[in-house]
Amino acid sequence: MTQPYIEAQPARSEVDALQGAVVLDFGTNWCGFCKAAEPLVEAALAQHPGVRHLKVEDGPGRPLGRSFRVKLWPTLVFLRDGQEVARLVRPSDSGAVQQALSTLEQP
Template sequence: MHVVCPQCSATNRIPDERLGDGPVCARCKAPLLEAAPFALGDANFDSYVGRTELPVVVDFWADWCGPCRMMAPQFEAAARQLPQVRFAKVDTEAARQTAARFGIRSIPTLMLFRNGVEVARQAGAMSAADIVRWVQSHARG
């Protein structure tokens, strides 16, 4: 299994049976599978999403968006419940190229990627339970 470090963007190879052992990056020693969302931007979006073999859920959001701020703790709670899924946040104000490339028209918008390919998209604020159900229903395959 290949997992990209959210801190230094190094690609790490982790045996599937060791994913639950708290792996750290071989380069920078940062935890690879923290059960918390991390930031992605224009500079690192493609390298992270495209090279990580685990499902990646991306929350496209903005600081001025009330529903985005309301959903943030729900997104964090969902990340804690799904440790084998990576949860990332993209600030649409800071990462305008990435937001435009994916045609983000309303926020919050969640996108699920597998092997760098979008497999599902959902606009609007959701509860943690709804996020977990949505991810589980689309992450298989």
């Protein structure tokens, strides 16, 4: 079963302090684009078990999404040790997700 977008979200300072590879996935549980991208993202992440995947519900008044300048859903922000290394907006193929995930492996 797929994990839902969670309403509770970490503070930006907590995200900036995260160690290792993390994918922040901004969207909502009712978003059609998010639902369409979900199997692509999950299939790609299944090949990268060491990558932490945080699904964060976004919307008006949500400070974490605003701090990353999220405008469309889903937006995937790929972080290595709290620093953004790649970003995908409304991914439509698993190849793009795989390519972005590969940037997390580079030093």
